[in-house]
Amino acid sequence: MKRPLIGITGKRRFGRDLAGNWSSMSDSSADVFWVMYAEGILSAGGFPVFLPIDVDPVDAVDNLDGLLLTGGTDIDPKHYGEEPEHYGKTSATDLFPYEPMRDEFEFGLLDAVGETSLPVLGICRGHQVINVHAGGSLNQHVPEHAAFDQTITTRSHEVFFESGSELSRLYGSKSEVNSFHHQTVNRLGEGLEATAYAKDGAIEGLEHTDLPILSVQWHPEMLPTRPTDPIFSWLVRNAG
Numbered sequence: 001m002k003r004p005l006i007g008i009t010g011k012r013r014f015g016r017d018l019a020g021n022w023s024s025m026s027d028s029s030a031d032v033f034w035v036m037y038a039e040g041i042l043s044a045g046g047f048p049v050f051l052p053i054d055v056d057p058v059d060a061v062d063n064l065d066g067l068l069l070t071g072g073t074d075i076d077p078k079h080y081g082e083e084p085e086h087y088g089k090t091s092a093t094d095l096f097p098y099e100p101m102r103d104e105f106e107f108g109l110l111d112a113v114g115e116t117s118l119p120v121l122g123i124c125r126g127h128q129v130i131n132v133h134a135g136g137s138l139n140q141h142v143p144e145h146a147a148f149d150q151t152i153t154t155r156s157h158e159v160f161f162e163s164g165s166e167l168s169r170l171y172g173s174k175s176e177v178n179s180f181h182h183q184t185v186n187r188l189g190e191g192l193e194a195t196a197y198a199k200d201g202a203i204e205g206l207e208h209t210d211l212p213i214l215s216v217q218w219h220p221e222m223l224p225t226r227p228t229d230p231i232f233s234w235l236v237r238n239a240g
């Protein structure tokens, strides 16, 4: 059966970062992907394609039916015209060091998507990448919102969906979600609408007004509901 091909982004590492590797491979590239994203795509009927971080983004988009921008580290704030506010100041925030190659690749993918109708789903960092690519900005450090001490399946706060939005069609009026982010969307990017909020005002969902671009700040792929989570079906359906 021919399934829609969904590109999944990861992060660049090297042989020297991988335990058990041998020294002659130290400088060889090794991209790393969380398999839970692929499982979500498979359950929804798509075929996951892990994207090497240095493929041509235009070529990638030409050969895919949909795109999943995944969670990860912080975006370099220079992409929204700001200086780092927290980096290097506390050990907690240093857990999210910038990855310039990944920033460049994911922004390149969204450049290539452009005004095409290729569906894009953003999760966590992907949600933030979509906003920044559209000219938006982030709150660089919101530790009071994060729940990093919880397990990945702990639904630590509610999100409320705007009526009439795509996310409300998928999830109803509210849902309980996990929360592993210390940054939040600040200024909205062009063409984007905030359609999900936490009680503290954090923007937990975005959708494009004209294009099939949707994003959430939480991690549906980590929850036990992953095999039937409607957001993966949304992506595969729009890619088909």
Ligand SMILES: [Mn+2]
Pocket: 145, 157, 178, 179, 180, 181, 198, 202, 204, 217, 218
């Ligand atoms: Mn949250």
